Each structure stands twice: as structure tokens, then as C-alpha cells.
Amino acid sequence: MRRPAPTLEEVARLAAVSTATVSRVVNRSPKVRPDTRKAVEKAIAHLGYVPNRAARSLVTKRTDTIALVVSESESRVFSDPFFPSIMQGISSAIADTELQLLLLLARGEREHVKVERYIRHGHVDGVILMSLHGDDPLPRALTEAGIPTVLSGRPRPGERLPYVDADNRGGARAATSHLLSAGRGKVGTITGPLDMTVGVDRFEGYTDALRDSGQRLRKGLVEHGDFSKEAGARAMKALLRRHPALDGVFVANDPMAIGALETLQALGRRVPDDVAVIGFDDVADAATTNPPLTTVRQPLEVMTEAMAELLLRRIDDASVDDEFVVCPTRLIHRASA
Amino acid sequence: MRRPAPTLEEVARLAAVSTATVSRVVNRSPKVRPDTRKAVEKAIAHLGYVPNRAARSLVTKRTDTIALVVSESESRVFSDPFFPSIMQGISSAIADTELQLLLLLARGEREHVKVERYIRHGHVDGVILMSLHGDDPLPRALTEAGIPTVLSGRPRPGERLPYVDADNRGGARAATSHLLSAGRGKVGTITGPLDMTVGVDRFEGYTDALRDSGQRLRKGLVEHGDFSKEAGARAMKALLRRHPALDGVFVANDPMAIGALETLQALGRRVPDDVAVIGFDDVADAATTNPPLTTVRQPLEVMTEAMAELLLRRIDDASVDDEFVVCPTRLIHRASA
DNA sequence: GAATTGCATGTAAGCGCTTTCATCCGTGGA
DNA sequence: TCCACGGATGAAAGCGCTTACATGCAATTC
Numbered sequence A, B: 001m002r003r004p005a006p007t008l009e010e011v012a013r014l015a016a017v018s019t020a021t022v023s024r025v026v027n028r029s030p031k032v033r034p035d036t037r038k039a040v041e042k043a044i045a046h047l048g049y050v051p052n053r054a055a056r057s058l059v060t061k062r063t064d065t066i067a068l069v070v071s072e073s074e075s076r077v078f079s080d081p082f083f084p085s086i087m088q089g090i091s092s093a094i095a096d097t098e099l100q101l102l103l104l105l106a107r108g109e110r111e112h113v114k115v116e117r118y119i120r121h122g123h124v125d126g127v128i129l130m131s132l133h134g135d136d137p138l139p140r141a142l143t144e145a146g147i148p149t150v151l152s153g154r155p156r157p158g159e160r161l162p163y164v165d166a167d168n169r170g171g172a173r174a175a176t177s178h179l180l181s182a183g184r185g186k187v188g189t190i191t192g193p194l195d196m197t198v199g200v201d202r203f204e205g206y207t208d209a210l211r212d213s214g215q216r217l218r219k220g221l222v223e224h225g226d227f228s229k230e231a232g233a234r235a236m237k238a239l240l241r242r243h244p245a246l247d248g249v250f251v252a253n254d255p256m257a258i259g260a261l262e263t264l265q266a267l268g269r270r271v272p273d274d275v276a277v278i279g280f281d282d283v284a285d286a287a288t289t290n291p292p293l294t295t296v297r298q299p300l301e302v303m304t305e306a307m308a309e310l311l312l313r314r315i316d317d318a319s320v321d322d323e324f325v326v327c328p329t330r331l332i333h334r335a336s337a
Numbered sequence C: 001g002a003a004t005t006g007c008a009t010g011t012a013a014g015c016g017c018t019t020t021c022a023t024c025c026g027t028g029g030a
Numbered sequence D: 001t002c003c004a005c006g007g008a009t010g011a012a013a014g015c016g017c018t019t020a021c022a023t024g025c026a027a028t029t030c
Helices: A008-015 A019-026 A034-047 A053-060 A082-093 A108-120 A138-144 A168-181 A197-212 A229-242 A254-266 A284-288 A300-316 B008-015 B019-026 B034-047 B053-060 B082-093 B108-120 B138-144 B168-181 B197-212 B229-242 B254-266 B284-288 B300-316
Strands: A065-071 A100-106 A126-131 A149-152 A163-166 A187-191 A222-224 A248-251 A276-280 A294-297 A324-327 A330-332 B065-071 B100-106 B126-131 B149-152 B163-166 B187-191 B222-224 B248-251 B276-280 B294-297 B324-327 B330-332
Touching: A008 A019, A008 A034, A019 A034, A053 B053, A065 A082, A065 A108, A082 A100, A082 A126, A082 A300, A082 B082, A082 B100, A100 A108, A100 B082, A108 A138, A126 A138, A126 A300, A138 A149, A149 A300, A163 A168, A163 A300, A168 A187, A168 A197, A168 A248, A168 A276, A168 A294, A168 A330, A187 A197, A187 A229, A187 A254, A222 A229, A229 A248, A229 A254, A229 B284, A248 A254, A254 A276, A254 A284, A284 B229, A300 A324, B008 B019, B008 B034, B019 B034, B065 B082, B065 B108, B082 B100, B082 B126, B082 B300, B100 B108, B108 B138, B126 B138, B126 B300, B138 B149, B149 B300, B163 B168, B163 B300, B168 B187, B168 B197, B168 B248, B168 B276, B168 B294, B168 B330, B187 B197, B187 B229, B187 B254, B222 B229, B229 B248, B229 B254, B248 B254, B254 B276, B254 B284, B300 B324
Parallel strands: A065 A100, A065 A126, A126 A149, A149 A163, A163 A324, A187 A222, A187 A248, A248 A276, A276 A294, B065 B100, B065 B126, B126 B149, B149 B163, B163 B324, B187 B222, B187 B248, B248 B276, B276 B294
Antiparallel strands: A100 B100, A294 A330, B294 B330
């Protein structure tokens, strides 16, 4: 059945050294003679020894645990197609450390309080925070409490917190420019919610591109959506009603772009002949829409790796405190534009 | 900055009792006089005391941590639309316990070994295992090691492990029967991979329904897919080629059903007039396809709650060892059938 | 009123580890 | 040959908690 796990002491006895020495070997201290080390390692392997984390944390005050905190009142995060990738990315970034990944969901006031208290009491060494709405008090609370924290996505303007984000603005700009430079004269946009930085950034990228090509932003060419497919469909209809001659649209994310595509098809517009469409995110479905969706891809793996790396750096050097990483995006050319 | 967390001893001093008493209060031992308890609770609240898990585990040998283990060589799990829901479900099921959710990904041989060793060494109190392919050694290894474990999804036939699953067979049978009893004479199916129990179960549900209505299984009416949208499209084409008069199809999951729908549309078949389609899972997109997809829904919340509950029971009573829960599914009537 | 009981509370050991400090041994210089 | 030195190793304390056991007090019994 369940044999009690071997302890440091047993290893020490087997290797005929003291527990202190074994501990030094386990923790890679340089002050151990090679042959002693060898002997200890043999004993460790023989017994299948694995250090007891509880005992270790008790003395080191470190927990070797980092938390992925999902701070969201609703369950929107779970419909975020990137959430799984992010988890996977973090998980593989820490795969060859001793770190473990704790998942903390903070929905609603009560859980928020619980999570914050839990973290503040030093139960985790660091936090990666996914939080969608801007007025979340958690990011600030944690950093003020001195807990190493890294945000997924740019914080609100004015907040200085370490974060990793895609170059949403640059990506949007590139997408829109692509439309414009292909001779499209009337390019609209369907934005995301403007209370999220992603929403704002992608919209600003659109206006950047307009400005680059000497055009003015026309309010009638802008529709807002909430990142859902239905919102995209709805917004597309509105745009078309106001501007029947519209010939290009930059959509702030793929689900909305897919909704737009369907509306376009239903209304008999050919894509890309009549209207060119570019989305953002390159979700799995984007490759199989009709026509396949041209979209902007974020380097998800690079981003998660960067988050993990930034966090680890912050954990062992608290002075690092307002770094950030912005990752370049890439336009994936498919048939819709 | 980061004030050291208050300890039991400080609470004891403030409440003018011994640490033992405080501990008893914290652990809800009944042998404490109400007024003493009151005083201690006041001190706890005043200091914002939270027990140190490391110290506690060290003596109790419990970790108050359960792991969600995702055992999969590839990253398929992450494309599983239910994965987030499951996480969310477990997370809320343990929300008002002291338990924490640890996420362990085991891809590849190396991580598998690491995860197994980690778990065997008592670093978690219990495990919820999501594993897609049938020949995974982990489920058996864990149960044999005496680690309380609950599977998400039915294990291979012959394995006796506690699990929670949807009534895939019943759901498939109901869906197919619905098609049959609506007068569809030639009902085919697109199955999932038959090396997964879900795949097999849903296929058997189809044959059950056929048998119920006195029909024989016709091999030509069966196509296999890998649960992807493209596979669904491909399979649909094959089915139609062989049986142009096909007037109904039960598809083993929604993405494949969506693929099938698109093929049907591309080939000019009207849904449901010419061909009725029923999917399985009720993914978010199912409601917005054209026409909206009739599908079978699993009671995801009920299922995850059941998993958590089963696991907790197993944790404090190891004798419970081959229970399982099968949750009824529901046919969601929309326009496609 | 003394002896007994029962219950609340306190004392203290010890969980497995890291780390400080002391100890020991071999080396090289005088 | 002796001493000083430095580097490897060991002894032991202590991290914050739970719990077996001891203790003390009040209520109960005769």
C-alpha cells in the first residue's frame, strides 16, 4: 500500500553522512566533496527520496508554488480561447523547476477576499494574474503587499505593474494598413469593449493606420461589440446599413469576425471581393471559416514563457518591479482579405 | 510591506490561552468552552490569523490540496471545450473547504514520471484525473498506490475505478430515436474515435436506437471522425456519396456536427428538410449555427460537483473504492432536427 | 466533607527540513 | 615539528502546528 515517504534522515543513514550534508546535496550547495555527493545521490536514488515540501517551506518560508489567479466576477475567462494555452504555457515553463502551479479562481466578492488573504499570507511565492476588467483591485493590492506578480495583459494606463502583452495596437495597425494598402477605400472596424485595454489598443491601432494613410477617423465606420460572435454579426449589419459601400473591416477578434463573415454571406456580399475582413487572435476555427479568415496572431507561447520568466526573476529579485514585455504579432494571410 | 503572518502563538497570547486551545478552536474541536472559543475567535479576527499550511501538513500528513491531473501526451485536452468548465466546477465545489486546487499536466514520458512520483509521495490528498486515451497507466498506478482518485469519464471496460461520466450511450440513443421517430428512414452516424470510451458509448447509443426501432445496423451508414470539425465535414461527404437518400445523421460531437452542417449547406441540402442533424455536447457555438444545432447536453455542473464530492468522500473514507456516477443527458431541441 | 469523576485546558514532543555554528581534518608555512 | 588556516562535515536549534497526555478544577456522589 502506501509506504511512508523516505526522509532526509533515512538517506543520511544509508549514505553514512549527516542530514545536513544530504540537505546540502539536495539543494546543490557547492560545499560538498564530489565523492560524498556521489554517495548521497546514490542513496537518494536508491530510496526514491523526494523532499517533503511542507517541512521545507516551514523553514525556508518559501512555498515553491505559484498561483495562476483568475480574477473575474463572471465566468467569461473560461470562454477565453487562450486560457488553456496560457495554462499550458506556464505549466511547461515551470516544468523543470520545483515549482507547482496552483489555480485560484476569484469570482465574486467573497472569493476575492479569500484569495487575497490566502496570497498575502505567503502561501504562494508569486502570482500570475489574469484579470479582464480594468477596475480590479487585486493587481494593485498584491503588488502593494509585496507579492511578486505579473499581469497577463497590459494594466490600465497609469498603473505600473509588470506585465506581458501582445502588441495589440501594432497588430491592429498592420491589419488595417493591409486593408488600406490593398486599395480598400472604406474600411470600418468592429471594436471590442472599450473598458478593456485590448479593446482600446486594437481600436487605436485601427486609427493609427487610418492616420498613416492620411485618412480621418469617421465615427460611422466604427461599431462596438463584446467579443462574441453574435455581437460581430450585429455590428456588421449596422455597419452595412450605414455604409453600403463599405469594402473592408477590421474586427477586433475572431469570434466577432466569424459573426461578421456570416452576416456578410447572409446579405449576399462576397468576401473578400466585396468586403475584405480581418480578425484578430487566430483561433482554431479561423482556418476553416468560409472563406478562411485572415487574422492577426499573437505569439502565445512566447508570451506565456515570458510571463513565467518575468515572474521567476521577480521572485528571486524583488527589485525588478516594473518590467514588461510586449510581443510582436503577425498577420496571417488567408482568403478573407 | 510584507508583515510576517501571525502565528498560533501570538493568537494564544492575545487570547490568554494556550496554543493547544487556539488550535482546537481553529479545527472546530467540540471540547472548548463557548466563552473561551469566543475569546479566541476574537483574537483570530483581530490579528487576521490564517493557519500556516506547511506547518499543519507537516504534522497532519495531509496537504489539503487536490490535484487536477491532465494526463495526455498531446495537448488535445486543451482544445476540449469542457476543460475550462470542469476546472471551474471543481474550483467552486471546493470553494468553501480549505482545499486548494493544484494543476498538474503530464505530457510526455518525463512529466508523467514526475507527476506520478510527486503524487505518490503524498503531496496531494486526492486526484481528479482527466485522461483521454485509454491505455494511460496513471489511473491504475494511482489507485494501486492508495491515492484517492476519481476519473473524469468512464475507464476502459474491465477497470474498476471511481468515475463520473455522462450517460453518453443514453444520450446518443435518445438523439437517434428522435430522428427515427420523426420518420427519418435512413439515419446515419458520424462516430468519434473508437479508442475512446466516449466514442464507443455514443456509437452504441446509436445502434441501441436502431435496434429499438427494429432496424439493423448498416455499415455504410457509419463514418468515423476524430471529433474535429474537418473530420465531420469529410465524413458527411462520404456518407452522402454512399447514400444520397440519407435523411438524418447523428454526429458524436458538436464540432463534427458543425462541419457536417457546412458540408450539407455547400452541397445544397436543406437542414432539416432534406437531412436532419443532431450533435452532442451543446458547445457554445451550437446555438448560433445555421440552422441552430439540435444537440445533446451533458449536465456539466452536476458532473463536476459529483466528481469533487466523490473525491472528498474517498479522501476521508478510503473504503469507498469503486463508486461511480453516471449523469443523465438532455436533448436540446433546436432547428437542425 | 472527602473521594471520585468528567471535562476544559495546558504542557511538551515531534513532524522533516534548513542553517548557523562548532568541530574536525589536512595542508602549508615557519 | 608545530601552528594557523580553510574547507568539508556534523550537532542542534527551530520553523508553526497538532495531539497525546498530564493537570486542575468543578460537579457529583456517598
